[in-house]
Amino acid sequence: xxxxxxxxxxxxxxxxxxxxxxxxxxxxxxxxxxxxxxxxxxxxxxxxxxxxxxxxxxxxxxxxxxxxxxxxxxxxxxxxxxxxxxxxxxxxxxxxxxxxxxxxxxxxxxxxxxxxxxxxxxxxxxxxxxxxxxxxxxxxxxxxxxxxxxxxxxxxxxxxxxxxxxxxxxxxxxxxxxxxxxxx
Amino acid sequence: xxxxxxxxxxxxxxxxxxxxxxxxxxxxxxxxxxxxxxxxxxxxxxxxxxxxxxxxxxxxxxxxxxxxxxxxxxxxxxxxxxxxxxxxxxxxxxxxxxxxxxxxxxxxxxxxxxxxxxxxxxxxxxxxxxxxxxxxxxxxxxxxxxxxxxxxxxxxxxxxxxx
Numbered sequence: 001x002x003x004x005x006x007x008x009x010x011x012x013x014x015x016x017x018x019x020x021x022x023x024x025x026x027x028x029x030x031x032x033x034x035x036x037x038x039x040x041x042x043x044x045x046x047x048x049x050x051x052x053x054x055x056x057x058x059x060x061x062x063x064x065x066x067x068x069x070x071x072x073x074x075x076x077x078x079x080x081x082x083x084x085x086x087x088x089x090x091x092x093x094x095x096x097x098x099x100x101x102x103x104x105x106x107x108x109x110x111x112x113x114x115x116x117x118x119x120x121x122x123x124x125x126x127x128x129x130x131x132x133x134x135x136x137x138x139x140x141x142x143x144x145x146x147x148x149x150x151x152x153x154x155x156x157x158x159x160x161x162x163x164x165x166x167x168x169x170x171x172x173x174x175x176x177x178x179x180x181x182x183x184x
Numbered sequence: 185x186x187x188x189x190x191x192x193x194x195x196x197x198x199x200x201x202x203x204x205x206x207x208x209x210x211x212x213x214x215x216x217x218x219x220x221x222x223x224x225x226x227x228x229x230x231x232x233x234x235x236x237x238x239x240x241x242x243x244x245x246x247x248x249x250x251x252x253x254x255x256x257x258x259x260x261x262x263x264x265x266x267x268x269x270x271x272x273x274x275x276x277x278x279x280x281x282x283x284x285x286x287x288x289x290x291x292x293x294x295x296x297x298x299x300x301x302x303x304x305x306x307x308x309x310x311x312x313x314x315x316x317x318x319x320x321x322x323x324x325x326x327x328x329x330x331x332x333x334x335x336x337x338x339x340x341x342x343x344x345x346x347x
Contacts, residue, residue: 015259017252024251032243042241046250053251054258129235143201144233150202161203168201169194175232176225 005065012060024053027073030146034074037141038081040134048084052077071152074142078156129175136171143168192216193225200229285337293330300326 002010011019031052035045055076063072129137135157142153154161195212198204204212216222301322 015262017256017259020255021252024248024255028248028251029243032241032247036241046244046247049247050251050254053255057255057258058262140233140236144236165198165201165203169197172197172200172229172232175235176228178235179228179231 003065005067005069007065008069009060009063009065012056012063015057015060020053020057023056023069023073027070030070031073031077033145034138034141035077035081037145038078038134038138040130040137048077048080051080051084055080068152070146071148071156074146074148075156132171132174136167136174139164139167140171140175189219189221189225192219192222196222196226196229200233282337286334289330289334289337293327293334296330297322297327 008019008023010016028049031049032045035048035052036042039045039048052073056073059076063069132140138157139153142148142156143150148156150161150164153164157164159167192212192215195204195208195215199209199212216226301319304322
C-alpha cells in the first residue's frame, strides 16, 4: 500500500503537474506563513513562494518519500530565501545569531506583526514579534505553528537539535516577557 | 526551592519544544499539579505560543493560479529540452565526408598494417623473432587502434552550421 508521501515522491519524480497542483493547494498557506515568519515581512514573499515551487518541480526527484513532505518543502523554501538574500547581502539570513537580524519592512507597508499589533490591540506583542531575531521566530513558528519535531526543524535549518532547542527556549523567553513582565 | 522551580521551568520549555523523555514529562506533570508558580510559567508560555498565530497576513487569491501557470510553463520547457536531443538523435545520419574519411582510415589501417608487418618481419628474421607473436602484436598495437579511430570518424556527430 503506497503512503501519501510515497505518492508525492513518485509524482515529483515524474514532474506530475496534477500532483504539484494538489501540493500547492494543500501547502500554500503554510508556505507563505513560514516565509513571512522567516523574512519578517510580507512584501516579496509571493516571488519566493513561486520560486520555491519551481524548485520543487526541478529538484523533486531528491524527495524520497520516507519522511514528511513539509520539512522538505520548508527546507527548499529556506534555501530559496537564502539564495535571494545572498544576492542582496544587506538582508542576509546567514548572519550570526548575535548580529541581530531585525526584520525591517522593505516598504512603507505595515509588516504582519505591526498589523497584529493593531488588530489585537497588543502593541507590545507586535513589537516583540517584530524585533525577535529571525532565527528564534523561525524556530518558534516551525515548532508551534507547523508542529514539526526538533529533528525536522534541525534538518530544515541545518543546525544541531540542541541549537534548535536553544533557539526555541530563547524565543519563548523573549515572548513570555510580554505576558509576565519578567526580565529574561 | 527556587532552584527547583528553575529546573522545572526549564523542563516546561523542554516539554513545549518536544525535547523531554516520557519519564521527564511524567515528573513534570506531577510537579505542575502541586506548583502554582510553575503553572503560571506554563500559562505564560502557552499565551506566548498562541500569540505566534496572532500576526495577520493575506494570501493573494491569485497566487495559486500564478504559481501553477509558472509551473506548467517550466514543465513544458523541460519537456522541450528533453525531446530536442531525442529528435536530433533520430535525425543524425552519417555525412558523406565521414564515410570517405572512414574508408581512407580503413585502407590506411590495412595497408599500414601490411607495411609494418613486412618491415618488422625483415628486421625480425636475423633475431629469430617468432612470426606469430609479431602478427599478434601488429593486430593489437596497430590494426585495432586504427580500426577504432576509423569507426570513431563514423560515429562523430555532424558539425553544426553557423547561423
